[in-house]
Amino acid sequence: MTSFIKTLFVATIFTILCVANTPVSFAQDETAEQATAGFMEGLEDFPLMEGLIQLKDETLAFDSEKGRIVELYADSQSSNKTQIIKFYKETLPQLGWKQKDKDGLSFEREGESLNIEFSSPKPPLVVKFSVQD
Numbered sequence: 001m002t003s004f005i006k007t008l009f010v011a012t013i014f015t016i017l018c019v020a021n022t023p024v025s026f027a028q029d030e031t032a033e034q035a036t037a038g039f040m041e042g043l044e045d046f047p048l049m050e051g052l053i054q055l056k057d058e059t060l061a062f063d064s065e066k067g068r069i070v071e072l073y074a075d076s077q078s079s080n081k082t083q084i085i086k087f088y089k090e091t092l093p094q095l096g097w098k099q100k101d102k103d104g105l106s107f108e109r110e111g112e113s114l115n116i117e118f119s120s121p122k123p124p125l126v127v128k129f130s131v132q133d
Contacts, residue, residue: 040072043131045095049087051079052127072129081118084127088116 040048042059052074060071076084089104097107097114107114112133119126 040074040129042072043070043129046072046129046131047088047091047095048074049079049084049091052076052084055126067133068131070129070131072131074127074129075124076127077124080123081121081125084118085116 038048040046040054041056042061048054053076055073055075058071058073060069062069085104088107089099092107092114093099095109097109100106100108100113105116112131115130117128117130119128
């Protein structure tokens with residue numbers, strides 16, 4: 001009888017997963033391509049351009065009663081400064097950020113300011129995103 005219950009339990013779980021169409025993944029390592037999709041860790045709704053890889057160990061976040069400071073870094077082996085600026089000039093306004101300068105390196109949103117800086121003008125380069133409120 002115990003064997004029957006175990007089999008029934010496993011069959012039930014399998015059926016639930018199939019019906020729910022829930023993909024199950026046991027992979028633990030992210031590829032560089034997967035790491036470049038979506039949003040950056042450490043700052044809500046801040047997009048990570050495809051081709052950039054967030055340097056998570058370099059993230060700095062400081063929160064106090066007077067405000068917060070968040071610094072995020074991303075590495076680019078192939079995208080150049082012009083491509084990155086174009087992406088953020090087009091994407092950030094859709095998320096409520098307003099461009100402050102004509103170069104597309106400074107933005108504002110709800111009392112926060114965002115600055116984008118580059119380690120060099122061409123790849124490979126590191127992009128620094130600083131947010132302060």
